[in-house]
Amino acid sequence: MFLNDLPLSLLFTVLVGLLLLSGFFSASETSMMAINRYRLRYLVSQKHKGAQRVSKLLERPDHLISVLLLGNNFVNTFASAIxxxxxxxxxxxxxxxxxxxxxxxxxxxxxEVTPKTLAALYPEKIAFPAAVIIKPLLTLLYPLVWIINGIGNLLLRLLGVSNHGHSGERLSQEELRSLVHEAEGMISKRHQQMLLSILDLEKVTVEDIMIPRHEIVGIDLNAPLDMITEQLASCQHTRLPLYRESVDNVVGIVHLRKLLRLFKQSELTKESLEQAARDLYFVPEGTPLNTQLLNFQRHKRRIGLVVNEYGDIQGLVTLEDILEEIVGEFTTNPDALSPDIHHQEENTFLVDASITVRELNRAMQWNLPTKGAKTLNGLILNHLEVIPEAGTSLLLEGHPLEIVQVTSNAVKMVRIKLNRQLASH
Incomplete structure (x- = not known):
């Protein structure tokens, strides 16, 4: 054997070189597989040469792995002989x-251990320069790689396994949510919460955020004209439903901006008010928010009446309501948690029980169940199974509450005392 005729010093030198090559192939394999595909795509778009070479190699991972394993096994076998x-x-x-x-x-x-650990920690620093060597090596050994891959793929097919049609780069919604969570520190907490809220839109329906039927502010055309005029002059909303007697007899939605000319020319009458109204837009109560957001855009609407399966009006939803699910509550007071939550002393808050569970969770950083009852009043009644008296205290999902005000059929006001300071919003 010709190796026996070589001096030991040369054999030692070759053995060290082979160990380095073994480490190179092992590190290259790990770095190529561990590299962040999404950052790689970004670097490719920025014309990064190393990223372009690695991306080209990863287009056929079976070829890449074959050439790396071929090199590694050859080196290890030769090292064993020496x-x-x-x-x-x-x-x-x-x-x-x-x-x-x-x-x-x-x-x-x-x-193995040292180079692969290093490659897992710094995949880009190893993969980019390694690609300079691996790419021509793959070209040189391509016939052998092709034969090895052909045999391997044949064995897979015999076992009923297909290596086509599988993509490991598509993220599910939950995987994307985890990715956003892991980005903490790279993006602001505010932006992180907005991204998570966007992902949650398809899990929330208009029924979860709508203004309940009994809280809808509108214009009763059967009321005296002077009362209607006073209501229009003092109203805080820009769009109002017009109805007769009750919301069930709604006739249209009026934009107050369109009434300025009528006010200016003293031509405001019930007839002109009804003529200025726009036709109604109805929304099924189970519509997901992401769908409704697109529907508002498609139909060029900003407000809709929510109806159930029988066509009965359940509430009202606006474009602003959906946007608040993403960016948070719109309020003129930046320190206010919500228009329905009033800060009293220290960690004590007075809460309107008609507040939605989602809004309360967001404001108080709680995790009350959102399936079932949609309001705090509904949660309390479901929990107690009776209309409570004022002064009643209860523990709702571990949170102590005190009933402050009750009507004949609903809880109106609740006092909440937190045992911790709320994080800044």
């Missing part, structure tokens, strides 16, 4: 076992 020759030269036939044991330990440390 180590055996060296050991025999020192220890005779007993050196064969010593060489096998020693080389296994050395390869594990210097050819």
């Amino acid at each position: 180590a055996t020759v060296i050991a025999i030269g020192f220890l005779g036939e007993a050196g064969i076992a010593v060489a096998a044991t020693s080389l296994t330990i050395v390869l594990l440390i210097f050819g």
Whole structure:
């Protein structure tokens, strides 16, 4: 064997070189597989040469893995032969076992564990320069790689496994949510919460955020004209439903801006008011918010009446309500948690029980159940199963509440005392 004729110093030098090559192939394999695909795409779009080479290699991961394993196995086999020759030269036939044991330990440390750990920690720093060598090596060994892949794919097909049509780069909604959570520190807490809220839109329906039927502010056309005029002059809303007697007999939605001319020319009458109204837009109560947001855009609407399966009006939803689910409550007081939550002293708050559960969760950083009852009043009544008296205290999902005001059929006001300071919004 020609290796026996080489000097030991040369054999040692070649063995060290082979160990370095083994570490190179191991590190290259790990770095290529561990590199962040989304950052890689960004770097490719920025014309980064190293990223472009790595991206090209990853287009056919089976070819990439084949050439890396081919190189690694060849190097390790050759290193084993040289180590055996060296050991025999020192220890005779007993050196064969010593060489096998020693080389296994050395390869594990210097050819596998250390380089792969380093590559997992710094994939870009290793993958980009490694691609300069691997790309021409793949071209050189392509016929052998093609044969190896062909045999491997044939075996997979015989086992009923297909290597086509699988994409590991598509993220599910929950995976994307986890990705946003992990981005904490890279994006602001505010922006992170907005992204999570956007992902949640399809889980929330208009029924969860609508203004309940009994809280709808509108214009009763059967009321005296002077009362209607006073209501229009003092109203805080820009769009109001017009109805007769009750919301069930709604006739249209009026924009107050369109009434300015009528006010200016003293031509405001019930007839002109009804003529200025726009036709009604109805929304099924189970419509997800992401769908409704697109529907508002498609129909060029900003307000809709929510109806149930029988066509009965359940409430009213606006574009602003949906946007608040993403960016938070719109309020003129930046320190206010919500228009329905009034800060009293220290960690004590007076809360209107008609507040939606979602809004209360967002404001108080709670996690009350949103399936079932949609308001705090509904949650309390479901919990107690009776209309409570004022002064009643209860523990709702671990949160102490005190009933402050009750009507004949609903809880109106609740006092909440937190045992911790709310995080700044």
